[in-house]
Amino acid sequence: MIRWLPRSIAARLGLAIVVLHIGLALAAPLLAPYSPVRNDAGHALLGPSWSYWAGTDQYGRDVLSRVLYGGRYALAVSFAATFCTVVIGTVIGALAAFRGGWPDNVAMRVLDAVLSVPPILALLVIVTVFGTGAGVIVLAVTVVYAPAVVRVVRAAAQGVVTADYVTAARARGERTCPILAREVLPNILDVVFVEFAMRASWVVLLISSLSFLGFGVNPPAPDWGLMVAENRTAITVVPWGSLAPILALATLVVGLNVAADGLSKAWGVDRIRTGAP
Amino acid sequence: MNQGEPLVEVRDLSVAYRAGDSDIEVVREVSLRVAAGETLALVGESGSGKSTIATALLGHLRHGSRRTAGSVRVAGQDVFGLAPLALRALRRGTVAMVAQNAGAALTPSMRIGRQVDEALRTVTHTRDTRVRRRRIVELLDHVRLPEPRRLVDRYPHELSGGQQQRVAIAMAIAAQPRVLVLDEPTTGLDVITQRGILDLLAALADELDLATVLVSHDFGVVAAMADRVHVLRAGRTVETAPAARLFADPAQPYTRELLASVPRLSDEPRPSVPAAAPVVTCEHVRAGYGGRPVVDDVSLELRRGEVLALVGESGSGKSTLAAALAGLRTPSGGVLRYLGEPGGDLAVPAGKRPLDLRRRVALVFQNADTALNPRRSVRDAVRRPLTLFGIGPRAERAARTTQLLRDVALDPALQERLPAQLSGGQRQRVGIARALAGEPDVIIADEITTALDVSVQAQVLDLLDELRRERRLACLFISHDLAVVRGIADRILVLYQGKVVEQGSTRAVFAGPNHPYTRALISAALEPDPGAGAAAESAPRWEHDDRDDEWIDTGAGHLIRRWREERR
Numbered sequence: 001m002i003r004w005l006p007r008s009i010a011a012r013l014g015l016a017i018v019v020l021h022i023g024l025a026l027a028a029p030l031l032a033p034y035s036p037v038r039n040d041a042g043h044a045l046l047g048p049s050w051s052y053w054a055g056t057d058q059y060g061r062d063v064l065s066r067v068l069y070g071g072r073y074a075l076a077v078s079f080a081a082t083f084c085t086v087v088i089g090t091v092i093g094a095l096a097a098f099r100g101g102w103p104d105n106v107a108m109r110v111l112d113a114v115l116s117v118p119p120i121l122a123l124l125v126i127v128t129v130f131g132t133g134a135g136v137i138v139l140a141v142t143v144v145y146a147p148a149v150v151r152v153v154r155a156a157a158q159g160v161v162t163a164d165y166v167t168a169a170r171a172r173g174e175r176t177c178p179i180l181a182r183e184v185l186p187n188i189l190d191v192v193f194v195e196f197a198m199r200a201s202w203v204v205l206l207i208s209s210l211s212f213l214g215f216g217v218n219p220p221a222p223d224w225g226l227m228v229a230e231n232r233t234a235i236t237v238v239p240w241g242s243l244a245p246i247l248a249l250a251t252l253v254v255g256l257n258v259a260a261d262g263l264s265k266a267w268g269v270d271r272i273r274t275g276a277p
Numbered sequence: 278m279n280q281g282e283p284l285v286e287v288r289d290l291s292v293a294y295r296a297g298d299s300d301i302e303v304v305r306e307v308s309l310r311v312a313a314g315e316t317l318a319l320v321g322e323s324g325s326g327k328s329t330i331a332t333a334l335l336g337h338l339r340h341g342s343r344r345t346a347g348s349v350r351v352a353g354q355d356v357f358g359l360a361p362l363a364l365r366a367l368r369r370g371t372v373a374m375v376a377q378n379a380g381a382a383l384t385p386s387m388r389i390g391r392q393v394d395e396a397l398r399t400v401t402h403t404r405d406t407r408v409r410r411r412r413i414v415e416l417l418d419h420v421r422l423p424e425p426r427r428l429v430d431r432y433p434h435e436l437s438g439g440q441q442q443r444v445a446i447a448m449a450i451a452a453q454p455r456v457l458v459l460d461e462p463t464t465g466l467d468v469i470t471q472r473g474i475l476d477l478l479a480a481l482a483d484e485l486d487l488a489t490v491l492v493s494h495d496f497g498v499v500a501a502m503a504d505r506v507h508v509l510r511a512g513r514t515v516e517t518a519p520a521a522r523l524f525a526d527p528a529q530p531y532t533r534e535l536l537a538s539v540p541r542l543s544d545e546p547r548p549s550v551p552a553a554a555p556v557v558t559c560e561h562v563r564a565g566y567g568g569r570p571v572v573d574d575v576s577l578e579l580r581r582g583e584v585l586a587l588v589g590e591s592g593s594g595k596s597t598l599a600a601a602l603a604g605l606r607t608p609s610g611g612v613l614r615y616l617g618e619p620g621g622d623l624a625v626p627a628g629k630r631p632l633d634l635r636r637r638v639a640l641v642f643q644n645a646d647t648a649l650n651p652r653r654s655v656r657d658a659v660r661r662p663l664t665l666f667g668i669g670p671r672a673e674r675a676a677r678t679t680q681l682l683r684d685v686a687l688d689p690a691l692q693e694r695l696p697a698q699l700s701g702g703q704r705q706r707v708g709i710a711r712a713l714a715g716e717p718d719v720i721i722a723d724e725i726t727t728a729l730d731v732s733v734q735a736q737v738l739d740l741l742d743e744l745r746r747e748r749r750l751a752c753l754f755i756s757h758d759l760a761v762v763r764g765i766a767d768r769i770l771v772l773y774q775g776k777v778v779e780q781g782s783t784r785a786v787f788a789g790p791n792h793p794y795t796r797a798l799i800s801a802a803l804e805p806d807p808g809a810g811a812a813a814e815s816a817p818r819w820e821h822d823d824r825d826d827e828w829i830d831t832g833a834g835h836l837i838r839r840w841r842e843e844r845r
Contacts, residue, residue, distance in 0.1 A: 164648040168711070171603045172665055173627040173635040182661070186652035 008266040014197075014259025021252050025071035032065035036222040045238050054240045057231055059220075066222040067244045071252070073216070073223045077134050078207050081141035082200040088142055089149025090192050094180050096150065097157035098166075108154075111147035119144045119206060127215045137210065141203055149195055156191040160184050190267040197260035201253045208249055224249045283310035284456055284488035285317075285334060286350040292329055292512075294342035303342065304329050305512045313455065316482060316489040318503035318520070320496065322535075322730035323701060326512035331458050331492045335372050336364045351456055369399045373454035377461040379445035383433040389444055390429030393417065396448040416447040421477055438591065439470035443477065450481060457487045463498060467590035467757045472801040475501050494730055496539045497760075497803025500524055508532050520807045538735040539805045540760040546783045553581040555616055556718050556751045557602065557623065557638075562611035564594075564601050565775075571597045572608070573775035579719065581617075582749040584742075586756060586766035586783070588798065594775040595755045599721045602753065603640045604630055617718050636666040636715030643724035645704035649696040655682070655707050656692035662714035677714075685710045685740060702733035709740065713748075720745070720752045726761060738765050759802045763787060768834075771795045776821070781835030792837045793819045818843040 024031065033053075040060035048055045054063035096104045126140040160166065161184060169179045185192075210216045211225025219226060224245035231241030292304040304326040311317045319327040329339065333349050336356035349356045352371050359367060376382055383392055393413045403409060410429070417425035420443040433441055442462065449457065462478065463471040479502060482489045493499050499506060499520070506523045508515040508531070516529045527533045557579040564572040572594040579585050587595040600606040602613065604627030613623035621634040642648035649658055660678045663669065669677050679689040685706040696704055705725060712720055722741065726734040742765055745752050756762050762769060762783070769786045771779040771794065779792040786795065822841040829837045 164642045164644060165650040167605060168640065168642065168648060171605055171627050171640045172662060172715075173604065173630060173632070174665065175628065182653070183650050186650070 008262040010258050011262025011266050014255050014257070014262055017251055017255025018259060021071055021248075021255065022075060024068055025075050028065075028068040028072065032062070032068045034062035034065045036061065036066045036069040037220045045234060047238060048240055054244045055238050057227075057238065057241045058234055061220075063227075063231075063238075063241050063244050066227055067224070067248050070222040070224045070227055070245055071248060073221070074204055074208055074211070074225070074249070075252075077137055077216075078200060078204045080134075081138045081145075081207065082196060082203045084138055084142040085145045085199055085203070086149055086192060086196045089146040089195075090153045090185075090188075091180075092146070093150040093153030094157045094184050094188070095176070097154045098161050098176065098180060098184065100161075104154075107150075111150055114143070114147045117144075120209060123206065123210060124213075124215070127210065132210075132215045132218075137207065137216065141206060144206075145199060145203065149199060152195050153188060153192060156188040157184055160187045163187075190263075194260050194264040194267065197256050197263060201256035201260065204249070204253055204256065283312045284352055285309070285311040285490065287330065287333070288348050288350075290330065290333065290347035290349060291345045292326070292333065292338060292342055293345045294339070300345070302345070303512050304333075306347065307509070307512070307514050308347075309507055309514075309517065311456075311488040311490055313488050314483070314486045316479075316491060316502055316504045318491045318493060318499040318506045319509060320493060320499055320506060320535075321509035321515075322494065322732065324511065325509040327492045327509050328460055329512075330509075331460050331490055332374075334456065334458050334490060335368050335374060370452050371454055372456045372458060373449035373452060374458040374460065375442070375445050375449050375462050377464050379438075379442040382445055383441060385433055387432075388429065389417075389431050389433065389436070392433075393429075393444065393448055393451060396451040400452045416451055417444070419450070420444070420447045420481075421473075422447070437470070438466055439474060442466065442470075442474055446474075446477065446481070450485065453485070455486075455488060457482065457489045459489065459491045459493075461493055462491070464493070464495070468759070468798060468801040468803075469590055471498070472803070475803075478502065495803070496524075496536065496731065496805035500805050500807045501803050503807075508535070524805060524807055535731060536805060538732045540735070540738075540758070540764045541806075542760050542763060542787070542799070542802055542804060544760070544764055546763055546766075546787075552583070553749075555580045557753075558612070558614050558616060559598075559602075560612040562598065562601065562608050562613060564597050564606055564608040570609075571775050572601070574611075575772070575775070575777055576611075577770055577777070577780075579751045579753060581718070581751050582745060583767040584745060584752045584754050584765050586754045586762040586769045587772060588756065588759065588762055588769055589772035590757060590798075592774075593772040595772050596723055597775075598772075599640075599723050599753060599755055602719075603627065603638060603721055604635075615719075632666060636662070636668075637717050638719045638721065639712035639715055639717035641705075641708050641712045641720060641722045641725050644728050645701060645708045645725075646696070646728070648708050649704055649711075651696055653695070654692065655687075655694055655696070655699070658696075658707055659692070659710050659714055662711060666715050668714070668716065681710045681714055682707075684713065684744070686736075700733075701729055702736060705729060705733075705737055706740070709737075709744075713744070718749075718751060720750050721755070722752060723755045724757070726756075727758070734761070741765065759799055760804075771798070776838070778838045778840075779836065781831075782833065785831070785833060785835040790831065790837070792840060 038061065042060060043056050044058055044060040046052050046056045052062055054067065056062055092107065096107045122144050123140050127136060130136045166179060166183050169183050207216065208225035211223045212229045217223045217226055227245040228242050235242050287307060287309045289306045289308055290304055291302060291306055293300040293302045307330060309317060319330060321327050334351055336359065338344065344357055351367065354367060356364065356367060390413050393416055394409060397409060397412060401409065413429055414425045417428055422428055422440060422443050459478065463474050466474065475498065491502055503520045505517065506520050507517040510531055515531050527536060555578040559575060559577045562572055562575045563570055575598060587598065589595050597606065601608045602623060607626055608624055615621045615623050615634060615637060617637060619633055621631065627635055656678055659681055660674060663674045663677060678692065682689045682692060687703060687706050691699065726737055729737060741752065744750060754766055766783050768782050769780065770777055771792065773794045779786065779795045819840045820843045822839040827839055829839055831837065
């Protein structure tokens with residue numbers, strides 16, 4: 001199937017960054033020197049020092065600790081949202097490619113309509129109506145980004161559904177589900193994985209934007225987007241209060257992008273080398 | 278024939294590619310020479326290095342491979358020593374290539390005229406579009422395309438496969454090359470079209486005094502075209518000899534073996550199986566795309582234990598009929614019935630057939646490379662029908678899978694492999710094993726040997742013959758290769774534009790008298806014998822004659838559709 005860890009340096013570097021982020025978020029309680037939410041008026045607005053590596057914010061909370069914890073929400077919600085987006089997009093895309101004809105056409109036109117709405121606008125509308133719970137945000141992101149996944153997966157699956165092994169399965173009278181699961185999916189899995197990494201970087205940004213705008217976690221819970229919003233007024237006094245979460249977010253997004261790029265190249269080249277369709 | 282200075286001279290050429298940490302040699306110390314006006318054929322099975330040598334004449338090697346020794350000189354120039362600019366000049370003006378699948382080589386969104394113009398512009402510098410257009414029309418006329426003036430404004434998809442190949446040839450000769458490299462120029466075309474293309478290529482090589490290098494695995498094509506033949510095996514030269522001598526008296530055992538496995542029209546048909554009860558019957562079947570009928574009022578009966586061959590050029594409807602039987606297309610009219618136990622209607626899609634009926638009809642595909650899921654092991658492929666159709670107790674399925682692989686003469690140790698790790702012949706055997714897994718009564722074999730080398734083709738045909746005798750399988754064998762059909766079929770059904778024009782026992786059809794279309798098919802078939810080349814007789818132009826009785830019965834079930842010479 002997929003040769004895990006392709007030789008591409010870009011893919012390895014990107015994956016390493018992402019894994020590092022996940023590791024830091026998981027190990028935050030062990031690594032963080034202070035509580036991320038405890039106020040300490042006596043140490044407010046400090047610059048970087050040996051005791052506060054990234055300084056403190058206006059309530060005297062340690063920025064480093066908040067950055068370490070702050071990735072948890074963004075990563076968890078982004079992962080859940082990307083997972084739902086890619087799963088639903090893959091199912092619809094593969095189904096549309098396999099069925100073809102008018103169901104395919106109708107599905108595509110509906111998706112075109114959804115795609116024409118700007119994501120952040122659609123998200124704001126959904127969040128305003130249904131609230132800012134994590135579940136709602138996951139659902140909203142799925143609705144907004146699934147159409148793009150559908151397109152990519154459908155295009156990849158269209159090359160597979162005409163292959164003789166799919167025809168053979170149809171001639172055996174197999175049902176749609178086993179055909180998609182056994183014959184089509186294994187052959188587009190690399191596309192799906194790349195799409196996952198690609199989409200994740202968008203979703204991380206989108207969810208952080210929502211937090212920044214105030215739709216997401218509630219203060220004082222630590223979150224990158226929220227931290228940028230809270231500390232931007234004090235940016236001239238303690239630049240690290242905003243810079244640290246921005247840096248964290250940027251490295252994560254770059255890591256995801258580099259990974260997606262490296263994976264797609266590595267697998268694409270592999271496909272050509274092995275002569276697989 | 279001009280036997281002067283050779284235009285092409287390959288000396289001790291070795292090519293290798295890197296796989297992991299070792300070099301794999303694909304061409305080893307091959308030397309050859311081709312003079313102007315001469316045609317040299319490179320023959321050998323897949324993996325023999327013939328295409329590598331052919332593309333090396335253009336200074337091209339596949340990605341990852343490199344020349345380890347030797348030289349290639351074309352028109353006095355060492356192609357691997359040339360600077361990129363000079364190499365481009367060589368490819369532009371001196372050496373031209375026609376590849377296997379011209380339909381894929383033409384740009385789909387560009388009109389024919391502009392594509393030929395692109396090739397032309399590299400050599401003529403005139404900016405006068407009218408002059409160039411005249412030259413394009415001349416070129417298209419030169420490759421015997423009908424109505425060249427209208428053709429320049431067509432798109433590639435509006436042309437037939439043979440016409441696309443002719444356009445590719447026109448582009449190749451636009452630059453007035455001195456060397457022509459033909460890589461399987463007619464593979465994938467049906468016999469009649471193939472004959473036309475080969476005649477054209479032979480005529481062009483003569484007119485333009487070209488040094489031609491022909492790559493082919495088809496000994497019929499080689500016999501029709503080549504002056505000399507260079508036999509390759511695993512990258513090494515086996516022998517090289519004038520065509521007449523090679524076919525009459527091959528010096529090497531390998532060549533003899535290869536030639537012996539080529540099916541010939543003159544072969545004795547296999548002893549046919551006595552007629553039995555029919556298992557499948559089709560009556561007045563129609564099927565088509567949009568409003569256009571592709572299968573038009575076809576009736577046939579397939580009997581237990583017999584091989585019925587469906588013969589015809591591409592577009593004659595033979596694959597469409599097979600798809601209808603397999604439940605992949607719904608016919609628009611007529612009756613298709615399975616008559617064995619439990620009986621049933623075959624005019625419904627496979628998914629709607631009862632489970633017990635579904636497994637009675639199995640399909641084997643033309644191209645085993647694409648017929649197996651590249652991500653699934655051999656065991657998965659063969660086992661799936663067993664699970665799906667619930668054949669045998671669960672515990673026995675592993676043993677049954679092993680047995681099926683043995684039945685098709687495959688080593689059961691291969692069952693962990695993926696299709697990419699098998700040879701073409703092995704893949705086709707897996708395809709047959711998968712078809713047999715459902716214990717079918719009827720096998721539909723759609724051009725199953727077209728993509729295989731001759732020696733492998735012979736083995737697969739033997740296997741099919743053995744299986745149908747042992748298991749009393751009825752087999753619908755679809756092919757455009759009459760020599761293969763003669764070797765395996767008991768009865769033949771000739772289709773032309775969706776209609777049956779002739780049917781009868783193999784012996785009767787080959788003995789004649791025939792419908793003019795069958796005559797044309799038989800005479801277009803290429804024999805692996807350089808002497809037999811020019812025997813193509815011109816069939817009269819004909820049309821269906823619908824007066825009173827449709828069929829002429831010559832006895833013993835040999836029926837010929839009534840026809841008359843076309844009135845103009």
